[in-house]
Amino acid sequence: MQEKLALAQALLAKLAKNDLEGVAGDTATLSALTRDARWRIHETPEYMSRSVEFERAVNALASAATGKSGDGAALAWVQVNMNCLECHRWAREAGQEKKR
Ligand code: HEC
Numbered sequence: 001m002q003e004k005l006a007l008a009q010a011l012l013a014k015l016a017k018n019d020l021e022g023v024a025g026d027t028a029t030l031s032a033l034t035r036d037a038r039w040r041i042h043e044t045p046e047y048m049s050r051s052v053e054f055e056r057a058v059n060a061l062a063s064a065a066t067g068k069s070g071d072g073a074a075l076a077w078v079q080v081n082m083n084c085l086e087c088h089r090w091a092r093e094a095g096q097e098k099k100r
Pocket of ligand 1: 008081088
């Protein structure tokens, strides 16, 4: 998760500079992390489906960046962040505790 935070920060910096190639590169790393076993903290269907939604948002950001759409990337970025926060809220409300 810390890696994700570092990547999210790096992404914001690149978006701010309109470095869309850099954004596309970071989204590839972010997607790969989501598929990493360490990301699968919970094996519940709900967590898995939230992970899939998150990855879909990351993919939308990747396509916007590849398509050189700065506006699309900005919008997709908001969605990615909403997914971070929504999953965390779900994890808190579901009383899920840290497993690592
Ligand atoms: C599908 C669910 C989900 C998504 C999406 C998600 N997280 Fe998390 N995150 C968790 C869970 C569950 C924990 C608590 C377990 C842990 O600490 O690893 C957590 C913990 C964290 C932590 C605290 C780690 C620590 O060392 O205490 C940070 C920081 C974090 N997430 C950042 C992010 C960022 C940034 C994003 C989006 C780019 C994101 N997360 C997206 C589920 C998610």
